[in-house]
Ligand SMILES: CC(=O)N[C@H]1[C@@H](OP(=O)(O)OP(=O)(O)OC[C@H]2O[C@@H](n3ccc(=O)[nH]c3=O)[C@H](O)[C@@H]2O)O[C@H](CO)[C@@H](O)[C@@H]1O[C@H](C)C(=O)N[C@@H](C)C(=O)N[C@H](CCC(=O)O)C(=O)O
Ligand SMILES: Nc1ncnc2c1ncn2[C@@H]1O[C@H](COP(=O)(O)OP(=O)(O)OP(=O)(O)O)[C@@H](O)[C@H]1O
Ligand SMILES: N[C@H](CCC[C@H](N)C(=O)O)C(=O)O
């Protein structure tokens with residue numbers, strides 16, 4: 001049994017009313033999940049304020065409450081702990097509750113607009129291949145060694161996060177690689193965690209609905225590095241103009257990886273093909289099955305992380321050459337009729353540009369490149385015209401469609417995309433809001449040797465429409481469409 005006073009260890013407290021010698025069965029930040037002897041942490045949210053649910057939490061059995069503002073009427077027999085920052089406190093309490101699992105393994109955080117899932121997943125696979133049991137917390141899934149659990153967020157809430165870390169420790173994992181999203185850092189989901197190192201992939205336009213300005217978005221990501229200890233490592237993409245800013249106030253040991261700049265972990269592309277790339281990595285030649293300049297950078301990051309964690313350079317290089325690409329990240333196949341289909345999670349302007357430029361490099365020139373793309377609803381609207389502009393600039397034909405419309409009207413999202421297309425390129429696109437229809441149309445339009453890119457949803461197995469997640473799989477739909485057409 002755990003006691004409140006033990007769970008409060010190291011948490012900064014403003015006031016305590018009632019006994020801290022009370023049992024805590026679990027920690028809940030959602031009143032609907034409170035059970036008997038829960039500790040309820042009231043956090044202010046983006047939609048409602050958890051403080052409005054304190055009474056409900058108590059009526060459901062919570063014996064202790066952590067909050068920023070004390071309720072006007074206090075309940076006899078309930079313990080109230082007042083804190084300045086309930087989000088950050090929740091992280092510390094969750095760590096204590098699960099026995100501080102992040103200090104019992106080597107935890108590496110990866111942040112950046114694009115490439116987090118790729119780098120974290122490749123690190124996990126690399127360490128498993130090197131015989132080192134590792135955990136993974138990513139957008140696609142959570143892995144405890146080879147055991148797969150579904151992921152709900154890129155960076156889970158502190159309670160789920162620490163619960164997973166404990167499971168990893170119990171299962172004998174020595175490492176964990178996790179994505180730190182800007183939402184996750186800003187909402188202090190990672191407060192209380194001990195990182196052995198952190199890596200920065202890049203920063204470009206995304207999430208301005210949430211962070212409001214690009215500077216605030218940079219500061220959110222930078223907070224991961226600001227909090228590192230002097231024993232930790234901080235690894236950054238030295239080709240990114242914001243790389244240095246990220247590490248500016250970090251006390252950690254600083255390192256860089258790059259393609260263009262001379263730095264600690266340098267890569268260079270020697271040859272680029274549809275089935276892989278030949279790289280020079282830290283002076284050694286290595287063949288990788290991954291494609292795209294951005295993936296050469298991702299591999300340099302993975303190599304840097306592995307070496308900084310003490311792995312043998314030659315063994316790392318050998319293991320890198322066997323790594324497969326991550327699900328939904330430049331995942332491709334060729335149909336019987338000779339059409340190449342690529343499914344990619346590019347859902348930011350920068351990612352879409354990178355993917356289309358990569359296709360530009362590996363194509364011979366005679367093919368038609370058909371892009372099917374949409375933009376998510378209830379997310380950064382300023383990405384829409386930019387992504388549409390990039391798609392029409394870098395493809396021969398474009399079909400605008402729905403991504404996850406969520407609670408928005410898909411037709412309005414498409415109109416906002418269309419507004420970004422330059423006048424002389426308007427003839428290049430058509431709009432079909434039904435995603436399945438859009439993919440089928442692309443398959444009908446494609447001839448032998450043509451390339452279809454389906455961007456935005458990658459690994460996702462659903463389409464979120466008005467609060468409902470309906471089954472949808474880009475890869476399955478394009479396979480079926482190309483088979484039906486026999487092209
Ligand atoms: C915008 C955002 O990030 N929202 C996250 C946030 O919820 P919120 O602040 O909106 O919560 P709220 O609904 O206002 O409620 C406030 C508090 O009252 C509580 N409550 C609410 C109702 C009630 O009856 N009782 C009760 O106690 C809630 O549990 C909550 O603690 O905190 C919740 C708990 O941790 C998250 O599940 C939720 O993620 C939502 C679902 C979401 O879609 N988040 C996305 C944008 C996100 O986080 N994405 C990033 C990836 C971005 C990237 O990849 O670049 C991620 O890390 O996944
Ligand atoms: N290093 C990179 N630089 C730029 N673009 C990249 C990079 N790595 C991957 N991409 C592109 O971004 C897409 C998303 O990649 P990935 O899933 O690894 O990023 P992420 O940071 O985890 O995204 P999310 O924020 O949704 O979790 C890929 O499908 C690819 O198009
Ligand atoms: N992690 C990203 C995923 C976006 C994926 C895209 N398919 C969409 O729904 O916009 C986010 O929460 O913004």
Ligand SMILES: [Mg+2]
Pocket residue numbers: 116117118138139140154179
């Ligand atoms: Mg991710």
